[in-house]
Amino acid sequence: MSNIAYFPAMPPREDNRPGKRERTKTANRQAILDAARQVFGELGYDGATVRDIIRLTGLASGTFYNYYKSKEEVFDALADDGARRFRPLLRVEFEKATDFASFLRGAMRAYFDFLAAEHETWRVNRPAGETHPQVRSTPEVTAVFAEVREAFERVLEREHAPPVDLDYLTAACIAVAREVGDKMLERRPMDTQGATAFAVGLILGGLPALPRP
Amino acid sequence: MSNIAYFPAMPPREDNRPGKRERTKTANRQAILDAARQVFGELGYDGATVRDIIRLTGLASGTFYNYYKSKEEVFDALADDGARRFRPLLRVEFEKATDFASFLRGAMRAYFDFLAAEHETWRVNRPAGETHPQVRSTPEVTAVFAEVREAFERVLEREHAPPVDLDYLTAACIAVAREVGDKMLERRPMDTQGATAFAVGLILGGLPALPRP
DNA sequence: CGGCGTCGATGACGCCCCGTCAGGATTTGA
DNA sequence: TCAAATCCTGACGGGGCGTCATCGACGCCG
Numbered sequence: 333m334s335n336i337a338y339f340p341a342m343p344p345r346e347d348n349r350p351g352k353r354e355r356t357k358t359a360n361r362q363a364i365l366d367a368a369r370q371v372f373g374e375l376g377y378d379g380a381t382v383r384d385i386i387r388l389t390g391l392a393s394g395t396f397y398n399y400y401k402s403k404e405e406v407f408d409a410l411a412d413d414g415a416r417r418f419r420p421l422l423r424v425e426f427e428k429a430t431d432f433a434s435f436l437r438g439a440m441r442a443y444f445d446f447l448a449a450e451h452e453t454w455r456v457n458r459p460a461g462e463t464h465p466q467v468r469s470t471p472e473v474t475a476v477f478a479e480v481r482e483a484f485e486r487v488l489e490r491e492h493a494p495p496v497d498l499d500y501l502t503a504a505c506i507a508v509a510r511e512v513g514d515k516m517l518e519r520r521p522m523d524t525q526g527a528t529a530f531a532v533g534l535i536l537g538g539l540p541a542l543p544r545p
Numbered sequence: 546m547s548n549i550a551y552f553p554a555m556p557p558r559e560d561n562r563p564g565k566r567e568r569t570k571t572a573n574r575q576a577i578l579d580a581a582r583q584v585f586g587e588l589g590y591d592g593a594t595v596r597d598i599i600r601l602t603g604l605a606s607g608t609f610y611n612y613y614k615s616k617e618e619v620f621d622a623l624a625d626d627g628a629r630r631f632r633p634l635l636r637v638e639f640e641k642a643t644d645f646a647s648f649l650r651g652a653m654r655a656y657f658d659f660l661a662a663e664h665e666t667w668r669v670n671r672p673a674g675e676t677h678p679q680v681r682s683t684p685e686v687t688a689v690f691a692e693v694r695e696a697f698e699r700v701l702e703r704e705h706a707p708p709v710d711l712d713y714l715t716a717a718c719i720a721v722a723r724e725v726g727d728k729m730l731e732r733r734p735m736d737t738q739g740a741t742a743f744a745v746g747l748i749l750g751g752l753p754a755l756p757r758p
Numbered sequence: 759c760g761g762c763g764t765c766g767a768t769g770a771c772g773c774c775c776c777g778t779c780a781g782g783a784t785t786t787g788a
Numbered sequence: 789t790c791a792a793a794t795c796c797t798g799a800c801g802g803g804g805c806g807t808c809a810t811c812g813a814c815g816c817c818g
Contacts, residue, residue, distance in 0.1 A: 507724030534751035541750025605768040
């Protein structure tokens with residue numbers, strides 16, 4: 333038998349791609365995440381059901397539980413995913429920054445742009461009046477918090493700024509970013525620059541007026 | 546038969562107290578709210594179950610649904626309750642205030658004190674790592690937002706302050722209050738005065754630096 | 759008092775979602 | 789080609805959900 337016209341059902345892989353098991357695993361994980369994003373988007377966090385997500389993936393119910401333990405866990409995975417994608421952007425801003433003002437401006441702008449971009453993907457067709465799900469403290473989200481805090485610390489120290497309550501400052505900045513960002517998303521046209529100017533103005537102006545611990 | 550020693554089983558009410566029907570209704574409503582507070586406190590919002598609340602009240606399951614349609618609705622009722630109790634305090638601060646600075650200081654302080662007081666009642670025994678439930682936008686909560694916004698508007702106008710983006714400002718102030726308040730609750734001793742100084746300092750300092758729309 | 763109409767408390771019920779697990783299909787490595 | 793490993797499958801027991809027929813208690817009036 334010549335070897336010209338013969339192809340085995342599955343030709344041997346010459347590359348170092350992971351095996352089929354590994355590939356379906358990541359495919360499943362991704363399918364679940366995608367389905368979850370859509371379901372949460374349409375039904376809201378409370379309204380969503382593990383079964384809804386499962387149905388959308390076409391997998392068996394048991395399979396879901398091979399990947400995530402619960403609705404909370406998928407949701408946290410989505411949040412983690414967002415945080416993981418945002419972190420590098422934050423790091424870039426830190427590298428670029430020359431002082432606190434420029435870091436804050438860059439980070440804030442990066443966040444609002446990120447938010448606006450996510451917005452499209454995320455809130456596909458939210459029924460009116462649905463509260464959007466609470467951002468939970470997953471490992472990656474916590475890491476972002478810590479990273480902001482540390483960046484603040486370093487950059488403030490670098491420019492010999494007087495000491496402040498860093499925990500409060502970090503919390504306040506993130507709070508302003510979140511809430512102003514939220515309001516920004518409701519406005520048309522969506523003005524990330526305006527939101528940035530507001531948030532940065534408030535915090536930079538307030539910084540010198542903070543009590544010294 | 547003399548009328549001295551005779552009391553009918555239920556002596557007639559001379560007062561204008563509502564009838565028994567009405568009284569058990571308010572009692573039930575209150576019992577459900579109390580039970581809900583405790584259950585949410587112990588199990589967290591996600592972990593709590595309508596059945597848990599029902600069990601704690603001792604009522605029948607059907608009775609619960611005569612008062613609230615769902616877990617969400619009881620929770621919103623609790624939030625509403627908090628907002629309803631906070632609103633007068635806010636109003637008092639508005640009356641007392643002579644300018645934006647004094648209003649902000651008073652309101653912030655009132656909020657942190659309120660928060661600290663609620664804390665005792667609310668987070669009875671939260672298991673570690675539980676995220677506390679999202680504050681939802683119930684009618685009363687929305688009303689508080691609107692009231693803050695209007696108070697800001699009036700007091701800023703009164704002192705001929707330059708115009709600002711009131712929506713952003715309100716959102717930012719509430720955000721700072723919430724988040725700094727949250728951090729405050731985790732500290733021992735709980736320092737409402739310190740938190741107030743921080744939040745007020747940040748916002749008052751930032752106000753003049755805001756972009757003019 | 760006594761009788762009647764109404765209100766709302768009751769809890770069993772059917773429905774659906776939950777998370778599990780024994781069985782089976784598919785991939786892997788030899 | 790075969791055995792072992794992997795993990796997908798879907799039926800199942802458990803339990804929470806919201807409803808509704810029933811009934812006891814309340815209020816009202818003669």
